[in-house]
Amino acid sequence: MDVNKYGQQLFSEGFVKDPYPYYSQLRVGEPVYKTRFPDGQQGWLITGYTEAVEALKEPRFIKDFSKLYGGSMDGMSVFTQNMLFSDPPDHRRLRGLAQKAFTPRVIEGMKERIEEITDQLLNDMKQKEEINLIDDFAFPLPIIVICEILGVPSEDRDKFRIWSNSLIEGSSGEPGVSIYQHMNDFIRYLGEWFSETRREPKNDLISKLIAAEEAGDRLTEKELYGLVTLLIIAGHETTVNLIGNSFLNLLKHPEQKELLRRNPELIDQAIEESLRFDGPVEFSTSRWASENLQFAGKEIRRGELVVVALNAANRDPDKFQDPNVFDISQEKSPHLAFGTGIHHCLGAPLARLEGKIAISKLLERFPNLRLRIPESELEWRPGMIVRGVKEIPVTEKNE
16 A cells, blocks of 8 residues: 555645545545554554544554553653553553542532632633633643642642643754653652652542552552653643634634523533534544454554544544534534543543533633634644644734
């Protein structure tokens, strides 16, 4: 197969801005397509909905790279010893530890605090001449929430944004600074934080995870690092882009924004439709074939990389009627924005709750917001995981 058939199009600047025409082309021609990814790896990109569900549930597509090749892909194995990069039975054990922080009862008990944080951020926004919805609202809300869950000191939250961006985007974002320098800073911080928590445990999730580590065989030191990294990054990155993309979709579709403003009870459907239409996670994390197998008519060889384009599956016309139309009146959606199977996003209920509160209150307090720049000038974040813009400059003024 010519692995470069779409090489000049896939993952280009035009693709990053609007990948959906490319996805449509692939779904029709080859919903399971062999290509070369931006990091140089060859692998399979899955864009069809049916094929995506099968791939996400296929036990022969494994997450633990070391089972095939040993070691880690990038020399940063300390960040990958968590449930996202593990297979049963380790996955079940690690997910069970983190699950305690995301039970329905715990999530419901956080509603009032999330509303307080949201109201304070909106109060602060009222005092500003110019508003950037990402920096002023979509980022601080989920990072405050996850840091409070974990016990991160408030003065250190901005550091986690820098480190998180490095891991997600594969770059430090700073000239002359390598991603490994940021990762070393992150590891050093975590080590000092864990030591302090061991000396003085509190009633937060980190203290509970450390207690589990010290109890024996339930959580190793590397797993502690990996799980905390996952919770910090996944615990806010998804929600930043959920909030940002959701409101951006409303700004781009003013008739839907007005419909929601007049019918606030549609907020659940609005969030689900935004998750489907332009979800916060572009691609699944990597899987590898644990053996030679036939999948959707393709011969996939042992050790080959498999990636699911979640947002492509969510626009599949074989599953969704008028998939390229943003319509918040749609009923319950079977979208894959949070994945499916055993790796379905653990924090999805928290992300949904934060998204609903954020968009509802934002629309109530700032009903006339509009983009301050042309839509074409919005800059989308690079990388192979998240989908979201770097900034959303808005104003209420008529200029």
